[in-house]
Amino acid sequence: MTFQLMLETLKPGHVPSYLAYLKSHEDPQHRGRWFCEFGRLNQVYTLFDHDVVTSPRFPSEISGYATAHPGNVFARETRLLAAAKEYSPSSERLLEWREYSVFPGQADKFVQLMLGAMPVRQRYSANVCVWTPLHGDMDRVIHLWAYRDLAHRSEARAGVAREPGWKPYTDAIVPLLREMQSTLLLPA
Numbered sequence: 001m002t003f004q005l006m007l008e009t010l011k012p013g014h015v016p017s018y019l020a021y022l023k024s025h026e027d028p029q030h031r032g033r034w035f036c037e038f039g040r041l042n043q044v045y046t047l048f049d050h051d052v053v054t055s056p057r058f059p060s061e062i063s064g065y066a067t068a069h070p071g072n073v074f075a076r077e078t079r080l081l082a083a084a085k086e087y088s089p090s091s092e093r094l095l096e097w098r099e100y101s102v103f104p105g106q107a108d109k110f111v112q113l114m115l116g117a118m119p120v121r122q123r124y125s126a127n128v129c130v131w132t133p134l135h136g137d138m139d140r141v142i143h144l145w146a147y148r149d150l151a152h153r154s155e156a157r158a159g160v161a162r163e164p165g166w167k168p169y170t171d172a173i174v175p176l177l178r179e180m181q182s183t184l185l186l187p188a
Contacts (some may be wrong), residue, residue, distance in 0.1 A: 001083045003031070003131065004048045009075040012042050018072065019044065019188045021065050025078030031087065032187075034095055041086065042074075051078070072129075081131035081142065084111045085118070090128050090146035094184060098155065101179040102140045105130055110141050110176050119167035124156035138180075150184075 010018055015035050022033065022044075036043040066073045102110050114130060121127065128144035147153040160166050 001087065002050045002134065003081045003083060003087070003129075004050050005079040005081055006048070007077045007079065008044045008046075008073055009040070010042045010044065011072045011074060012070075014072045015042055015044060017069075018065060021068075022046075022188070025064060032089060033186050034097075037094075037184045037186050039097075039181075043183075044188065045185060049092075070184045075156035079136065080134040082134050083129055083131055084141075085115060085127065085130040087129040088126065090126050092126070092146035092148055094147040094149055094153065094186065095128065096145045096147065097183040097185055098143050098145065100143075100180045101137070101175055102139050102141060102176045103178055104139050107139050107141055107175040108175060113169060113172050113176075114141065114143070117166065120163050120165045120169070121160055123163075124159045125152065 008018075010019055019033075019035065032045075032047040034045045036045070047087075066130060100110070111130060111132060118127060125145040128146055131142040132138070133140050133142075145153075147156065
């Protein structure tokens with residue numbers, strides 16, 4: 001399945017009013033909306049379904065807000081993403097958006113290794129989805145994890161690190177990695 005992520009950067013202090021506006025102008029294909037709590041601040045992530053995408057799509061709710069509040073949306077980035085694992089929404093309060101850059105041509109290998117290790121990892125927290133980009137920097141893997149809170153995140157990471165099957169996975173992926181980024185999101 002293909003998804004579209006819209007990543008918007010707002011003027012500092014305007015995320016709450018923007019989210020209130022969006023709640024009153026919901027897009028029927030909206031699958032998830034989160035705002036950044038740790039990482040690049042003043043950002044809103046919105047995920048849409050797109051079974052067939054021919055061009056990036058900007059929902060009318062966004063342009064309506066930008067017109068009514070000029071200067072509050074600083075930047076907008078759209079990413080088309082292919083799901084490598086079925087999207088499974090979560091009701092958990094904290095989500096971690098992890099974005100890994102891999103060396104050229106290594107994304108498929110990385111995804112296969114990750115999917116193979118998924119049963120071990122999901123003993124500790126739920127994976128919402130794993131995506132790869134359909135345009136732009138193709139040497140990326142994005143994955144979204146759900147946690148009750150920061151303590152659950154710490155417990156999950158410590159627990160999986162003790163698993164005998166986890167070290168072979170990390171040993172296999174480390175040579176593929178160029179960069180790792182983590183952003184903590186809260187549901188909007």
